[in-house]
Amino acid sequence: MDSSPFVWLIAFFILLGLLGLLVYQLMCLADLEFDYINPYDSATRINAVVVPEYVLQGILSLFFLLSGHWAMALLSLPLLCYDASLYQRRRHLVDxxxxxxxxxxxxxxxxxxxxxxxxxxxxxxxxxxxSMLEDE
Structure with missing residues (x-):
């Protein structure tokens, strides 16, 4: 049996984690917009998950690269480069x-x-x- 379904399964769960972090950040911003939370608490909550999001995005891109899925690595590369440029310019945290x-x-x-x-x-x-159907 090929290990490709397991690679895709791991990538699927990493992507779900990334989506969860981004939805959490969007909920914090929406709460701030509707005045359910103060700016300090919102910024603290968002800033706490920004760096883990970037690390998880880097792990995903590296995982695609090391597993030999070049097309998916290339598709995830622009987001990784954008995150890296924000981090280098120190604009990744919410003020x-x-x-x-x-x-x-x-x-x-x-x-x-x-x-x-x-x-x-x-x-x-x-x-x-x-890949699961291809194995059968």
Whole structure:
């Protein structure tokens, strides 16, 4: 039996974790927008999961690269490069004092990430099913 279904299964769960982190950040931003939470608490909660999100994205890209799935590694590379550029410019954390001014931008950035990750999730699910059917 080929190990490819297990690779896709691991990638599927990593993508679910990434989507969970991004949905959590979007919920914090929505709570802030509707005034359910104060800016300090919202920024603290978002900043606590930003670096783990970036690390998980790097692990996913490296996992695709090491497992030999070059197309998926190339599809996840732009998001990884974008995250790395934000981290290098020190713009990855949400500023408490400027969070209301950048609220729409922060929500749009995270929504674009969610769309890219959902596409990767569906592709990994498709390839997982394909590799399972191919083994039989």
């Amino acid at each position: 408490v004092t400027e969070i209301f001014n950048h609220l729409n931008l922060e929500k749009k950035r995270r929504l674009v990430k969610v769309v890219v990750l959902v596409i990767l999730l569906f592709l990994s699910l498709f390839w997982m099913i394909w």
